[in-house]
Amino acid sequence: MKSELYKQTERRLYDYPFLVKRIEMIKKRLEELEMNSLKGYHTYLLSDEQSRFEDFIAAEASNISDFRILLQQELKEKENIVFEIEKALECLTELERQIVIMRYFKMLRMSEISDELGYSREYSSRVRKRAVNKIGMVLWGVTSEEMEKKRKEIKNFPI
Structure with a gap:
């Protein structure tokens, strides 16, 4: 059974490619805002009253x-998450990194990964689990096994 921390780590890894794309989109949008600023907004408003026109521009500038x-x-938030994931990937062995990239970033099935790397599916799965635990340790500060052990200790604690 997967612990909640393990699942959170997997979700974070699955989100990585989408975070990278979102960062690109945000940067592009910010560049567009800088280049266009308020150009063109005043062309959409036809008004006889100058004050209404100025209020519209001021409100638009504020928005x-x-x-x-x-x-x-x-x-900034997305870049921090991506940085944390990339930092966590540095602590992995080359095989672990390959498996994580293939599984979570390229969305390959474990059978495809094991075939491509030439290992058994069971071995590839064990390596993946070990890698996710290492990443979880870097991201959250503890491994999923430690979290599971702590949870069991709390359940068995005499009151």
Whole structure:
């Protein structure tokens, strides 16, 4: 049975390729905001009253500024997660890294991975589990086995 920490680590690994794409999209959107800023917004508004026009531009500038801040915050958050995952991958052996990349980033099945690497499916699965535990240790500070052991100790603790 997989522990909750193991599942969280797997979810984080499955999310990695999508996080990288999201970072690219955010950076592109921020560049577009910087280049376009408010150009073109005033062309959509036809008004006889100059004050209404100026209020619209001011409100739009505020919305764009707020949107830019939200994008920058999201970018920083996503980049931190990606950095943590990449740092965790550095602690793996070459085989472990290959298996993690093939399984979680390229979405291959374990049978495909074991065939491609020339190992049995059971061995590949054990290596994957060991790798995920190592990554979990780096990401969360403990292994899933330690978490499971602590959970059992708490259950068996006499009150």
